[in-house]
Amino acid sequence: MSTFRVRVIDLETAGNGQSDVCEIGWQDVVFDSADGWVVSSERGSQLVNPGRPISPDTMAVHHILDCEVADAPYWKEIARSILRPDGKIDALAAHRATFEQRYCTPHMTGGLPWICTWKCALRMWPELPRFSNQMLRYQRMPQGLIHELGLPAHRAMPDAYVTAHHLRDQLNATSLEQLLAWSNEPGLLPRVPTGSNRGKSWDRLSVETLAEFLHDRDVDVRFSAQTELTRRSELQPTVVSEPVQRTLL
Structure with a gap:
């Protein structure tokens, strides 16, 4: 078998x-x-x-x-x-x-x-x-x-x-x-990895701050911010292309 x-x-x-x-x-x-x-x-x-x-x-x-x-x-x-x-x-x-x-x-x-x-x-x-x-x-x-x-x-x-x-x-x-x-998806980071919001969970960020992360160079950051916005019904899910992983979590 x-x-x-x-x-x-x-x-x-x-x-x-x-x-x-x-x-x-x-x-x-x-x-x-x-x-x-x-x-x-x-x-x-x-x-x-x-x-x-x-x-x-x-x-x-x-x-x-x-x-x-x-x-x-x-x-x-x-x-x-x-x-x-x-x-x-x-x-x-x-x-x-x-x-x-x-x-x-x-x-x-x-x-x-x-x-x-x-x-x-x-x-x-x-x-x-x-x-x-x-x-x-x-x-x-x-x-x-x-x-x-x-x-x-x-x-x-x-x-x-x-x-x-x-x-x-x-x-x-x-x-x-x-x-x-x-x-097959980008990494869903539990917390912001860098910057002034480092260490914060995504649900603690404002909609405006999350929207700024949608332009981040790191696909995992973009995907994580997008996922939280989607959870709040602020954004419809879209496909995110995936380059080499760069985050250090």
């Missing part, structure tokens, strides 16, 4: 660029008829030759050395086997998935849908003060997360492993379809 399976992906890169992945990590989350969604034993990582030197700034984050990736396969040689493994995959997932989607193109994924655990966290745990992968880890302390398997941070497999625990809890609280729907 087939089961549902979502593969969480995390990438480390060599720095700014378009084809510079230097590590990919993965962790599967599967549906078990007895226990619901669980973090499976299927996980791993693969170093990737980025085709150019890793920048010192980036090396200082993940500590991957040029000599470690010199003999590794190139991204185009390894990506499909990880993104489209043997057996059914219902979706891919990542924390702030737009980053991974820059490299994991539909051609490589076979057009699989994506879940963004960051966008879903904004919806499901709006009371939390911050929403980075590691902050969610320590704010929430997900059950069953083995501390050592989630280390070191900013390496692909440990980060995917941590993200998978957020995803597991999200899937056990709502449907896969709902997470996919939220992931």
Whole structure:
């Protein structure tokens, strides 16, 4: 009998660029008829030759050395086997998935849908003060997360492993379809991220202030202000296009 399976992906890169992945990590989350969604034993990582030197700034984050990736396969040689493994995959997932989607193109994924655990966290745990992968880890302390398997941070497999625990809890609280729907929209920020109104919930702002935010450069801010105005029946919903996520919540 087939089961549902979502593969969480995390990438480390060599720095700014378009084809510079230097590590990919993965962790599967599967549906078990007895226990619901669980973090499976299927996980791993693969170093990737980025085709150019890793920048010192980036090396200082993940500590991957040029000599470690010199003999590794190139991204185009390894990506499909990880993104489209043997057996059914219902979706891919990542924390702030737009980053991974820059490299994991539909051609490589076979057009699989994506879940963004960051966008879903904004919806499901709006009371939390911050929403980075590691902050969610320590704010929430997900059950069953083995501390050592989630280390070191900013390496692909440990980060995917941590993200998978957020995803597991999200899937056990709502449907896969709902997470996919939220992931296809901009992020619904629970609070204003910057400026003089920073930290205020949107329902505390005047209609005039909300209208000003409709012209913000950040799509998540625009979408959040628009959602609050719509809630007040001041504005009809419209489609908002989505660039790369920029907010720091």
